[in-house]
Amino acid sequence: MLDAKRLTILTESAKYDVSCSSSGSARKNSGGIGNASYGGICHSFTTDGRCISLLKILMTNKCAYDCLYCVNRRSNDVPRASATPDEICEVTMEFYKRNYIEGLFLSSAVEGNPDKTMELLLETVIKLRKVYGFNGYIHLKGIPGADKLLLDRAGSYVDRMSFNIELPSEKSLKMLAPQKSRKSIFLPMSNMATEYIMARKEKNYRFLPAGQTTQMIIGASPETDGQIIKLTEGLYDRFKLKRVYFSSYVPTNYKTSLLPTTPVGLLREHRLYQADWLLRFYGFKADELLSTDENFDLSVDPKCSWALKNMHLFPVEVNTAKPEMLLRVPGIGFKSASKIVAARKYSKLDFNDLLKMRVVLKRAVHFITCNGKFCGQEKLTAVKNIIALSERADTYEQISMFSTNDITFSVLGGEL
C-alpha cells in the first residue's frame, strides 16, 4: 500500500496542475462503484482556496526530461518515488468510497521513454475500471510522443484526457523545454480530436465523455495576453477542447536568467480566466478583446475594458435589449440577465426594481438605461476610474474563483 511519504512526493509535484475540474461527464453507474456528476463536485477546499475534487497524483516523478520550469526535471535534486498500478487503484477506491474525491487525475513524469510511461498509465486505468470496478471520474494526462494506439485506447477508458501545451509559443518551448516541440504536443492533441469527433459521429459517447483539455504556464515566458487568448480561441476551434487552463508560474529552486524569479501575480491569471469565460459562454471573439500585442488592463475586468472601448454600443435599454446584449453589459452575468428577462415579462423595470432583484449596478449603471433613463457617468475616464476603484475592493475575494472550479459555482454565482 502507498505510504504517507510516497503519497506526499507523488502528489506534491502534481498539485501545480490546475485542472481540478471533475465536470462534463455524466457517467452512469453500471454495476461497479461510482458515477460521475455532470456539473462537477468539490469535496474540499485547501487553505489557498482551491477546490479539491480529484486525487491528483503522478505514477512517478522520476523524469528523463529536463524542462526548466518543472520541479521534476532530471537535473533537480528532489526526493523521487513511484507507485504501482495497484497502489494507485487502491488509494483511489478507498478515497472514493469515503467521498473524499470525485475521481482520479493521473499523470506521470516520463520515466524511461514515452511509450513505457504511457503503457503504465494505461494499465492503471484499465485495472481501475475492470478489476476494481471503478465507475467514477478519471482524467488522464497523455504523454506526448507515445504510440497513437496506446493513446486511443486510453480514450475509451477515461472521461477526459489532456496534453499540456506547456508554454504559449514554440519559441519559449524551445528555450525552456528543449526536448519538447509544438509539433510533438499538437500532433497527439489533433489525433485525439479526430478520434473524438469520429466517435461522436458514430454516437459513441463512451470515448472521452468529458473531452479534451490542456494547460499552459503563464508568466514563465514573454507572450502577451493577446497572444495567449488568441491561441486559446484557436485551441477551442481546432481541437474542440473543453477547457484551456492557465497556471501562473511558480519559481522552482533553480536560478537561471531564462526564468523570472518572482511568481506572476494571480491577478493576471484571473483576468485570463475571465477572458476565457467570455470566449466560451458570452459569445466574444479573441480579437474583440485584445490585439496580439496588448495585455489586459489589470485595473478593470476584460468585459469592462471591452465595453469602454465600444461605448458607441451603449447604453442599452434593460427592458428591450436582447439577452446576448445584456450579457455584454459589465457587471451583468447569467444570473442577473436571466432574472431581468424573466421579470420584464410582467412589467417595465426601473433602477429600483433592478436593485430589488439584487442586480449589482456598480458597473452596469454606466452602460444601461431603464425606460430611457440614464443614471451613470458619461465621461469615459470618470467611468473607468470609478470602476477601477470599486474593483480593487472585490478582486481579493473573486480572485482565482475561475481557477477553482468549473461550471458549478462560477456560472451560478459568477457575475462577470
Add this chain to the structure above:
Amino acid sequence: MIAYKLPDDDDAIFCALFESFTARERPYMVFKGAFQLSFDCRVKTISVIPKNVERVKKGIIKCGGISLLSTIYYALRSQDELKETIIFNAIYKCLSERKNLLDNFKDPDMLALFDLKSKIGNETHRMKGFIRFEKTASGIWYSHFSPDNNIVDLVAPHFKERFPKEKFIIHDTRRNIFSVYNGKDILTFKSDQPITIYLDKEEIEFQGLWQTYFNSVNIKERKNTRLQDNSLPRRYRVNMSEFLAPLDNEILSPNNFNPVYLNDLIE
C-alpha cells in the same frame, strides 16, 4: 395586526392560507413555535383540518401546477425562521392573482422565496461533496453531518446511485434524522436514541492518508483563507476529517451510538 401561529405540521401552511382567504385578512406574520411579536399584534392559532388542506392544495395546483405545490414542500426544508411567512406571502399572491408568479423577481416576496430555495439547493449540492463516510467494523458506511437545512433525504439518493452495492447511513446530527440505505431502498426517519460507532481498523490509516493528501496539495505561497471560508464555511468542518485531529481510536460517538442498533438500522 394579526399573526398566525401554526402547529408543527407541514400541512399547516395550507390551513393558514385557507383561513386568510375565508376571513379576508392578511396576517403580517406566520410562524411556528415561539416568536417575538410586536405588542399590538393579535395571534390566531391555526389547526390542521385535512379537508381544507386538500381544497387549498387543489387551488394551488390549479393556479401553478404540481410544481408550485412541490415548491412549498421544498421550501419548508429551510432552517430560516421566517420561512412560513415567506412561503405564505408568495403563495398568497399567486392564489389571489390566480397565476404562478414565482419568477417575477422584482416582487420582493417572490425573490425572498427564490432565495430560500436557492439556499437549500446550494447546500444540497455542496453536501454531495462535503459528506464524509467512515467504514464501520460491520462494513456499513457511516456519515455524520449537520446541514443548515433539512436535506438528508435529498442528499442520500446521490449516494445510492453512486454506491448501489454498499450499505450506508447518513446522520443529520442537528435534527437526529437518519437516511439509511440497505442496499435496496433508502429509509429516512428521526431517532433520538444515543449511538456509538465502532470503526473498521483500516479507517485510521485512510483518514491519515487523506489528511496527508489534503496538506500536500496546498500551495503555501498562495494562502487565501477568505476564499476558502467562502467556499467551505467553517461550521461544516466539524464533520470533515481533513480538518480534525488525526483519529486515534476506533470508537466514534456523535451522540453515543449503540453498535447493535447500527445493524438494526440497516435491517
